[in-house]
Amino acid sequence: MKKNKLLRMDNISIVVESLDNAISFFEEIGLSLEGRATIEGEWSGRVTGLASQRVEIAMMVTPDGHSRIELSRFLQPSIQSDHRNAPVNACGYLRVMFTVEDIDEMVSRLEKHGAKLVGEVVQYENAYRLCYIRGVEGILIGLAEQLVHT
Template sequence: MAIQRMDNVLIVVEDLDAVIAFFVELGLELEGEPGPVEGRWVERIIGIDDVRQDIAMLRTPDGHGKVELARFRTPKAISPEPRDAPANTLGLRRIMFAVDDIEDVVARLRAHGAELVGELAQFENMFRLCYVRGPEGIIVGLAEQLT
């Protein structure tokens, strides 16, 4: 049996409101209001006791991709070192989104504290690409298709 689809990517955050605002500015749509998740069922799934967290789910405009944000009330989230890890650090490094106007998106995200990781660059005559670091060090890749 094959998988059906990739459902979502989870990002653990401290400032849920700031990260929601960042992703909404990027163009994702918040599904309902952030809400609490707790109980034995979630503790069994994630392998942590006494879990209390707030969850927000955001979806891409096409409805196929989702980003899940979680703020742990208990136990407190553990900060990785270094916080602003470079792109060659092991583990999940970024989420990539296709955009219509990369310069406009970068300008709007800067209003939410985002900064370019490197620079905006062009790959042949096919794409304009960049990485931006948003709230809490989250790296988002942006790609504008040229052809």
């Protein structure tokens, strides 16, 4: 029997309260809005187990076109729990990490959108400068600046 193989990772999903604010924040990081739609109907509820759901989504894509974030705003049913302010050692979704050219410049731009450093910008050996920030709606984002380019 042939073993099924992974082809790619399509996207990760982040549930937000304000789609417009989240789109603006991820555009500031450098992602582009690929599309926006409302998902509803019997088929969608069968996928998620939420029965009669109605969700507005926005698909954000990285500059290389390979990675996507699906931002979701639930219109029905209402949001049941909130994990956005969980500490970085909580189980479950932790963060999305982006590699940027200039971490200091990116942090400065994101702070204008309300982002706050979780700790500080640190250097890992001679390879990376790294930090975690809490962005729009408390979403945890990692930033990495590669110091040695191969």
